[in-house]
Amino acid sequence: MGLFRSMQVFVATVQEGSTSAASSRLGISPAMVGQHVASLEERLGTRLLNRTTRRQSLTDFGKTYVEQCRDILERVAIAEQDAEAAQAEPRGQLKITAPTTFGTEVLMPALQRYRALAPEVTLDITLTDRNVDIVDEGFDIAFRIGELPDSRLIARRLAPYRMMICAAPAYLSQRGHPDHPADLANHEAIGFTPAARSPWKLAKGNEEVEVSPQIAITVNSGQAVRTAARAGLGVIMQPAMLVGSDIKAGLLVQLFADWHLRERSMSLIYHRDRRMTPRLRSIIAFAISEFGTASDE
Template sequence: MDLFRSMQVFVATVQAGSMSAAASGLGLSPAMVGQHIAALETRLGTRLLNRTTRRQSLTDFGTGYAEQCRDILERVAVTDQDAQASQTQARGQLRITAPTTFGAQALVPSLRRYREIAPEVSLDLTLSDRNIDLVDEGFDLAFRLGSLPDSRLIVRSLASYRMMIAAAPDYLKRLGTPRHPLELASHEAVGFTPSARSPWRLSRGDEVVEVMPRRSITVNHGQAVRTAACAGLGVVMQPALLLAEHVRAGQLVQLFADWQLQERPMSLLYHRDRRMTQALRSFIAFAVDEFGAVDKIRAT
């Protein structure tokens, strides 16, 4: 008998609770159901079901085998769904969460290109610096900055967030331009509240420096941090992606361009569930292309 069909019949029998009930649901005779299960038992060399005239129960081996059969049948079903989905246009809704500053300054401006790729997909984007629980709060995908704790999600590593140190021309005119990172210890800085207590780490060749500037002000909003720095309230260290526009406009001056600054890892997180929709698949491909894949996928 066909092994795959026999596995389907066996799982249906376990779920239905009896061969007769399974037979009714499958459109087979009870005798044919029994033949499929007998064929499996002969193939495996052990019993799967303990059967009496009134009831049936799984053997110890049958319990484990039933789980394996369910997994195999699910994988085949998902593969079929994926094959069908690959032939259709991405559509539906995606719920996405991203850090506030990254989302507003980098992700949102890039979404026009995704809309050209997948015009039938609607996006519900939530910007928050809180680590939203995708599973419990019903999100499909999340961008995350920094190291990640263990979770129930698949993690796709993206290009790290490169950092930049800068200050307003007015600030540098008043307090002088630091020539070495250690001089930052005597300078005022504008800090982002979640990371305000962390030292700034710079390296150049074999030289590594960690320095803690004096925080003149800390703010819990990334845009406000940049506004304060442009107003001359202090030196700032933020992602280069976010400061570059202000540097080009002359509002800020980049410092220590020849030093390597610490980087913040950036990741894309999504459900471990293997039932990936075409919409989710298309957005993951877009995000990896847009924000630089590290070619690394892991499950946590």
């Protein structure tokens, strides 16, 4: 007899409370129900049910085994539902959260391409630099910069967050062009809160430099940092995705292009136990394709 079918019959027998009730539910004879349970007991080498002419009860091992059977049957059912859902059109709402700068400058423009792939999916997007608890706050996925300590989450690595140091031509004309990262100690900088006071770390070959510019202004918006730099208020260290277009347009000048700045990891995260619906599967696949991948966590 098939092990999986015997598990189904055993669970039904326990749920219904008797062999005859289980046989009616399953559409098989009481004798066949008894054979399935006996087959399991023979396979396991121990009794699962205590039987009398009037009643049945689970043995101590039977109590443990029936819960294990229920778990297995539930997992198989979910797998079958997921396989069926994989063929379905993505639809419904996705709740997404992302850092403000990444969300504004990168994610939002890219979503036009996602909407073309999944037109029946609606998007509820929250942009914040706070580390949102996606489980407690009901988000489907989050784009996260930095480390990921929460074991409840699955993380898919994306391309790292590359940083650049730059300043406006007007600022450099007034204050001079720093030739070495150590020169930044004599320059004013615009800091992004909350990392404004953290030192800037650069490396070239075997040389490593850690420098703390004079923070003249701190602000909690990457876009505001960029605007302040373009106005000539100081040197900034910001993501390449934010300042790249300004550098190409000559509004900002990249400093120390031959130096390496420490990159920050970026990941797409979602709940470990979240059912893989077509819409969730579609946004994960899109994000990995659109924003690049590294090894998974």
